[in-house]
Amino acid sequence: MAEIVFAAGAPHAPGLIGLLEAAPPDVKDVVATTYRSLAEAIAKAKAEVLIVFANDHLANSRVRAYPDFLIGMAAEHRGPYEWFKPWIGCEDYTVKGAPEIAAALFDGMTKRGIRMFAQNENLKFDDNISVPVLLTNIAGSGIPMIPVLQNCTVPPIPDQCRCYEVGTALGDFIRDDLPADMRVALLGSGGLSHEPGGARYYFIDEEFDRWFLDLVASGDHERLLRELTLEKMEAAGSGGTAELLAWVVVLGAIGSRPGKSFGYTVHKDFKCGVGGVLWDMNANMRQQRAAV
Numbered sequence: 001m002a003e004i005v006f007a008a009g010a011p012h013a014p015g016l017i018g019l020l021e022a023a024p025p026d027v028k029d030v031v032a033t034t035y036r037s038l039a040e041a042i043a044k045a046k047a048e049v050l051i052v053f054a055n056d057h058l059a060n061s062r063v064r065a066y067p068d069f070l071i072g073m074a075a076e077h078r079g080p081y082e083w084f085k086p087w088i089g090c091e092d093y094t095v096k097g098a099p100e101i102a103a104a105l106f107d108g109m110t111k112r113g114i115r116m117f118a119q120n121e122n123l124k125f126d127d128n129i130s131v132p133v134l135l136t137n138i139a140g141s142g143i144p145m146i147p148v149l150q151n152c153t154v155p156p157i158p159d160q161c162r163c164y165e166v167g168t169a170l171g172d173f174i175r176d177d178l179p180a181d182m183r184v185a186l187l188g189s190g191g192l193s194h195e196p197g198g199a200r201y202y203f204i205d206e207e208f209d210r211w212f213l214d215l216v217a218s219g220d221h222e223r224l225l226r227e228l229t230l231e232k233m234e235a236a237g238s239g240g241t242a243e244l245l246a247w248v249v250v251l252g253a254i255g256s257r258p259g260k261s262f263g264y265t266v267h268k269d270f271k272c273g274v275g276g277v278l279w280d281m282n283a284n285m286r287q288q289r290a291a292v
Helices: 023-044 081-089 099-111 127-135 160-177 206-218 221-227 229-237 241-254 283-291
Strands: 003-010 049-055 069-072 076-079 092-095 115-117 146-148 183-189 260-261 277-278
Touching: 003 023, 003 160, 023 127, 023 277, 049 127, 049 241, 069 099, 069 183, 076 127, 081 206, 092 127, 099 160, 127 183, 146 183, 146 241, 160 221, 160 241, 183 241, 183 260, 206 221, 206 229, 206 241, 206 260, 206 277, 221 241, 229 241, 241 260, 241 277
Parallel strands: 003 183, 049 146, 049 183, 069 115
Antiparallel strands: 003 277, 069 146, 076 092, 260 277
16 A cells, blocks of 8 residues: 655745745745755655646646646656746756656546546646745655646636545545555645735735644644635635645645644745645554554
8 A cells, every 4th residue: 555655735936936035034044944844854755756736827728628637647847838937037947757657646536536637748837836846856856746737727616625525536546556655745836825916916815824824734624624715715815825725635635634834924025925834644653652
């Protein structure tokens, strides 16, 4: 039975790379601590494959034929896509893919009633994949990656309950379908509150962000599914905050576990709240030992 050995959620604001040096020291400290901690945790977990869920910013599919989930099946993933390079301000990178596992993911999710699409050609990555890949050193780690781009923009959007259901099926697929003893890492990329290009472009809902980080770190998934509605996310930042649904997919896969936050910060030039959570994949085991 394969094992999920790493699970985390982190934002991917483009300014985290291109504008980081100009940010105040306290902001840089939170960003550096968050992504350094995640990079160290991924390395320590010795994962054999990383599956990243992140929203697609309308770059890979037409609005009238927009998949809710699109699996990247390329043997090598390259980014950022040329059009986004000046916007993100990051270097080119390549990450090894995992086509066979990606194909198994497609088949396994289909078998479980979750309709996904898949593409053999390299997907067009912007900050959604580029920022976490570079800031957590995935590009240099040698860990194969499977990107899954999800619909957080084109209605009807899969809501928090549907994304959690997708995550539950993902967890079943990992544990039941992948080779025994395979070590799998999961990352939800997106958020926190922001409204890209909207009337509240520079507005950051700090109260929502802190509420969300505390909630997902607590492991209370019943409350999460009850309160993290699309309406609440839209109120915190239309067209952007719903990227947090990628975190919800990961939470569905791992089940209720406590997590650790690495702090929270805001910076107007990022146009997005910044904070990440690493979930404790050994918590249940320790709790069972304590009960005995």
